[in-house]
Each structure stands twice: as structure tokens, then as C-alpha cells.
Amino acid sequence: MRSFGSDTRMPTLAVVLDLIRERTTVSRVELAEATGLTQATMTHAVRKLMALGFVHEVGTARSNRGTPRRLLEIQPEACYMVGIQFDRYSAVGVVVDLAGRIVAQREMPGAGERDPGAVIPEFAEHVQALLEDAAVPRDDVRGIGLATYGPQDRDAGVLLTPQPSPAWQGYPLATALAEATGLPVAIENDATAAGIGVQALGTASSSFAVVFMSGGIGSGVIIDGHPYRGATSNGLELGHISVDARGERCGCGNRGCLDTIAGPMALADLASRDPALTSRLGLGHDPLTDFTRIGRAAMSGDAEAAELIGASAQTLAVATVTLVNLFDVGRVVLAGNAFAEVGPVYRDAVQGVLDESVFMRHVHSVRVELADNVSHAPAVGGAMVVLRNLLESPNIEHRAAVRG
Numbered sequence: 284m285r286s287f288g289s290d291t292r293m294p295t296l297a298v299v300l301d302l303i304r305e306r307t308t309v310s311r312v313e314l315a316e317a318t319g320l321t322q323a324t325m326t327h328a329v330r331k332l333m334a335l336g337f338v339h340e341v342g343t344a345r346s347n348r349g350t351p352r353r354l355l356e357i358q359p360e361a362c363y364m365v366g367i368q369f370d371r372y373s374a375v376g377v378v379v380d381l382a383g384r385i386v387a388q389r390e391m392p393g394a395g396e397r398d399p400g401a402v403i404p405e406f407a408e409h410v411q412a413l414l415e416d417a418a419v420p421r422d423d424v425r426g427i428g429l430a431t432y433g434p435q436d437r438d439a440g441v442l443l444t445p446q447p448s449p450a451w452q453g454y455p456l457a458t459a460l461a462e463a464t465g466l467p468v469a470i471e472n473d474a475t476a477a478g479i480g481v482q483a484l485g486t487a488s489s490s491f492a493v494v495f496m497s498g499g500i501g502s503g504v505i506i507d508g509h510p511y512r513g514a515t516s517n518g519l520e521l522g523h524i525s526v527d528a529r530g531e532r533c534g535c536g537n538r539g540c541l542d543t544i545a546g547p548m549a550l551a552d553l554a555s556r557d558p559a560l561t562s563r564l565g566l567g568h569d570p571l572t573d574f575t576r577i578g579r580a581a582m583s584g585d586a587e588a589a590e591l592i593g594a595s596a597q598t599l600a601v602a603t604v605t606l607v608n609l610f611d612v613g614r615v616v617l618a619g620n621a622f623a624e625v626g627p628v629y630r631d632a633v634q635g636v637l638d639e640s641v642f643m644r645h646v647h648s649v650r651v652e653l654a655d656n657v658s659h660a661p662a663v664g665g666a667m668v669v670l671r672n673l674l675e676s677p678n679i680e681h682r683a684a685v686r687g
């Protein structure tokens with residue numbers, strides 16, 4: 284059964300829609316049973332989703348008592364959302380339909396060292412190209428979800444960090460991209476978006492943790508179908524959990540942060556101190572490209588590369604034990620483009636350490652897996668955030684075009 288938390292009296296339409304997406308076809312009675320809500324409440328929620336054109340009836344199934352139950356299904360082409368996940372080193376853009384399926388995708392350049400004034404117009408061009416690739420009516424596009432690093436002010440749509448350059452601090456990111464594209468823009472923590480993306484792409488249970496790695500490391504937790512947000516949506520910064528209390532001071536203020544020891548930037552930096560390795564693997568690009576090359580070499584038997592990756596995976600695993608011990612989840616999913624090639628090494632290392640070290644391992648097992656579509660899941664999550672915000676808005680009828 285899915286609960287909604289003590290402070291939520293009404294089911295969010297997002298959760299009902301998630302359930303319909305997961306089950307493919309489902310009756311109102313089954314939805315009420317799965318959520319523990321009354322049938323009247325569920326009928327009301329379904330009526331709203333049908334009025335929006337998001338859900339339709341597709342026939343009937345016989346119930347135990349012989350009364351036929353009308354089955355509901357999502358209308359995938361009812362609307363589309365754009366998702367972009369970016370950091371300094373890479374960016375991924377997708378267009379997804381209401382069922383969470385990717386209808387267009389493209390790799391894009393990351394922010395680099397450039398100011399947002401240069402990056403935003405480029406993102407706008409990519410959005411235009413993505414929508415052309417997807418060939419969907421622009422009126423059916425509900426907005427853009429920008430999934431990126433923090434700390435951020437999610438409500439204001441601004442980053443609260445001078446990374447990668449001072450011009451980004453407090454820059455009106457969401458407003459500027461909205462003006463450049465004519466579409467509403469929301470921002471989201473990239474690791475939280477990864478969790479939402481994993482959920483949308485299919486097989487997710489309603490509660491799980493996600494470990495995200497792109498240019499940096501982060502994490503997210505989905506509890507009963509909802510992302511855990513903390514006070515300001517800036518929690519679960521796995522990359523800034525200390526794995527060495529006496530380690531070097533990190534830019535965040537903490538000591539011995541996971542990201543500074545095991546993240547792609549740390550590995551690229553370590554490798555750069557070894558001229559033979561640098562030359563053998565053709566390193567010296569941006570840290571994410573170098574990290575990918577080190578990972579590829581590790582998987583093809585380069586001993587030094589394997590040592591670097593092995594140490595990184597072990598340290599990431601130790602931090603993941605902390606994450607699991609805090610949230611008592613039964614499933615950990617790895618997502619983000621740093622895991623695109625070397626993901627299986629990290630998955631196996633994290634699984635091994637969790638099996639030995641997690642506090643509740645005698646109570647339940649914890650399964651570690653790679654996300655389906657591991658590089659794109661965070662961008663898909665960004666897109667689904669647009670839908671989630673729309674469904675959670677109190678005046679949804681005014682914000683979404685009501686269809687007959």
C-alpha cells in the first residue's frame with residue numbers, strides 16, 4: 284500500500300498517474316486498494332485526470348463479484364515535456380511523452396567554464412532541435428525541467444553556487460530559459476531528478492535510493508512514490524558526506540568529502556599525476572571524459588586504471604552504506620552518465636560492501652542495480668518534474684489546457 288505522508292490529506296494526482304503508468308491498465312477499485320484511499324476520492328482524482336486528457340477508459344474487466352470494472356490507461360500523447368540534465372562537463376536533453384517514454388534525445392555540450400548568458404541561448408537552440416526531432420505539436424509541450432547541481436533555490440529557479448563561474452550564482456536560470464524558449468521552466472536537483480526518472484522509466488518499486496554520478500556525485504530517495512526533499516530540496520548530498528574525517532577541506536566546508544576522493548574530478552586529477560598512464564589512456568580532456576577513459580581501460584584489464592576505479596567504487600560503496608543505514612531502503616539504483624560504461628564495476632562493488640556492512644542486512648536484503656537508460660534517466664526525471672509540478676499545482680485546470 285502506498286501512503287501519502289501525514290501532512291498530505293489529498294492524494295496527489297501525480298501519484299495516481301504514476302500508478303496508472305506502472306500498471307498499464309487498471310481500474311478505479313484497484314487504484315483505491317493500492318493507495319488505501321476511498322473510492323470516492325479516487326473517482327474524483329481520476330475524473331480530474333480524464334478532464335485533462337491524461338487518462339482514458341479502455342474497456343472493462345470482470346471483478347470478483349461479477350460487476351465489470353472499467354479499465355483506465357494513460358494517454359501517452361496527451362502532452363510532452365522536455366528534460367535537460369547538465370553540469371560543467373556534459374548535458375543530456377530528452378523529450379518524453381506522458382508515459383515517460385523518450386521520443387527524442389541528444390547529447391549537448393556542458394556549461395564548461397562559460398557564463399550562463401552564453402549557455403542559455405545554446406540550450407534554447409537544442410530545445411528547438413529536440414522538439415523538431417520529436418515532431419510533436421508545440422502547444423502540447425508543457426515545459427522544460429532543468430536538472431542540475433546544487434545548492435539551488437528550486438522555487439526561484441536559481442543556483443546558489445558560483446560554479447562553474449561567479450556569474451551562475453543567483454542567475455535567473457529558469458526565467459532566462461523560459462524567455463529564450465517560450466516554455467515554462469522548472470529546476471530540480473539532478474540526483475532527485477535521477478530518482479524520478481528511474482521511477483518513470485519503469486520497474487521501480489515505490490521506495491528506493493538512487494546514487495547519481497556525472498561530473499559529481501549525489502543521491503536521492505523516493506519514499507512511497509514521492510521524492511524526499513528535506514527543507515529546501517538540497518539534501519542527500521552524498522558527494523559531500525565525509526568518508527575521511529581528517530581529510531582535506533572541501534569547497535563545501537566539510538572534510539574528506541566523497542566527491543573529492545572518489546568522484547570523476549578526483550580520479551582525473553589522480554590519473555593526471557601519472558604521465559605514463561595519462562599518455563597510455565590518452566587523458567587530458569575534461570574530467571568526465573578522462574573518467575570514462577579510465578573506466579574503459581579498467582574494464583579491459585589495465586591494472587593501474589582498475590586500481591583507481593576499484594578504490595573509487597569501494598569508497599562510493601562505504602558512503603552508500605551510510606545512505607542505506609539512514610533510509611532503510613531495499614533497493615539502490617545507480618544512474619548518471621558517469622556510470623554509462625563502468626557502471627557494472629560500481630554496481631558489483633556497492634553490492635559487495637552493502638551485503639557485508641549494512642545495519643539491517645539480517646532483516647532484509649538490499650539490491651543494487653544500474654538504471655535502465657542509465658545516462659538519460661536524470662534528464663527524463665527533469666522532464667517528469669514539469670508534469671509533477673503541474674499535477675501538484677492547486678490551479679491545475681488553469682495551468683493545463685483542458686481537453687474534452
Ligand SMILES: [Zn+2]
Pocket residue numbers: 522523524533534535536537540
Ligand atoms: Zn564537500
